[in-house]
Amino acid sequence: MRPFSYTQSPDVTTAVQEVSAQGAKFIAGGTNLLDLMKIDVMSPSHLVDITQLALNTIEETPDGGLRLGALAKNADTAYHELVQTRYPLLAHAILAGATAQLRNMATDGGNLLQRTRCYYFYDTHTPCNKREPGSGCSAIKGYNRDLAILGTSEHCIATHPSDMCVALAALEATVHVKSSQGERAIPFAEFHRLPGDTPHLDTNLHPTEIITAIELPAKGFAQHYAYLKLRDRASYAFALVSVAAALELEGDTVKEARIALGGVAHKPWRVPEAEALLQGKPASKENFRAVAEAYLAGAKGYGDNTFKIELAKRAIVRALEQAISMEGKS
Known part of the structure; x- marks a missing residue:
């Protein structure tokens, strides 16, 4: 792991200011980022700790939906009474992913930002356009049993690993984000990207935006x-x-x-x-x-x-x- 500096942000405004520095990344649960840092796949020069931000609540919205704070833990979300009764599809998807220990650390916002588990992305000795744009895709002609069959390109056949995100896509959630330029809401279908010729870009988040919440619509399909x-x-x-x-x-x-x-x-x-x-x-x-x-x-x-x-x-x-x-x- 390479050396890095570290600060803990007291509020969202400070957090988005600090992450604007070149090479800075947010860290919350860290269940994916720290793994990637240890093997030199990602090497941020500065980490902005956002765990103290007031973004961990789960509350009802005026239109009958549910707002999941970006820092709510996966486990707390899956076992929340309103999620289990009104959005059981989401609860089941979260519980199908990872171990109990990881769910206790991982955050809802962080779950959206997981990187692929493609073998070649993790192997820094092989070409990977997602890790190093323009280097090539080793998976297309390599061992690709776990990889994509839809929406691929000549540059990448990686898959997104999240279980939670699959349920959020079916429920048509909305992702709320904030930056120094203001706030915006991103329909879940528009949040993640297909690889095209820019496979290193996983989402349509701007570099200095922070996820603040995930909003579920009123309809939860709790019966079927x-x-x-x-x-x-x-x-x-x-x-x-x-x-x-x-x-x-x-x-x-x-x-x-x-x-x-x-x-x-x-x-x-x-x-x-x-x-x-x-x-x-x-x-x-x-x-x-x-x-x-x-x-x-x-x-x-x-x-x-x-x-x-x-x-x-x-x-x-x-x-x-x-x-x-x-x-x-x-």
Whole structure:
């Protein structure tokens, strides 16, 4: 780990001023950043500690939604009464990710900013456009079993590792941020980026912006939901494919469907046009299969990960079936 300086910010205004210095980064739970610093993948010259900022509350919003402070711990969010009763999809997704110890340290805002777990990103002896723009992508012709099959580019096939973000995408959350220029709200679908020719940029955050909160809309799909995570082992592991499924039903007919995929792209993957295929249709396996085919249209395998295309289709069908049964409520 390289030497760095450190300050602890007393308020948001001071924090955004301090992080404007070249090479500065925010640190809260540090569950990803510190790991990357230890292996020299990231080497900020200055850390701005934001753990003392008043951003750790979870409270209701006037329109019936819920506002998650950016510094609320993952564990506190997952076990919060309002999250469990009104947004159980989010609670299940958080509890599917990481270990209890990590969830006790990791923050909600930090979860959004996780870096990829691509092997080559972590290996500083191999080319990686995400780590060093213009150096090349070792994964495309290398070992890529865990990597992306959707939204890829010739420059990067990395995946976003978060479970929480997959649920937030399905729930259509909003990310609130602040900088010295003011505040803005970013729809969750616009927060993360696809790699394109700038794979080193994971999000659309400006360099000096800080996440202050994540806002959940009033509709939480608490009756019919499922979070399905397929991985190599049942214990702590990142998803090969994950599915957040949320349904609003009228009898056996789908009134609204939300589906988000994890483990398959540079960001949580949604296809609203495919979801619309279910609207007004019976909640049947046949219709679920049609949606799954539409979701994976354009998917591309790179050899070791080609199996994920069929796996993702089957996972979508299974998650939707769980969402209409009691299985999604365990």
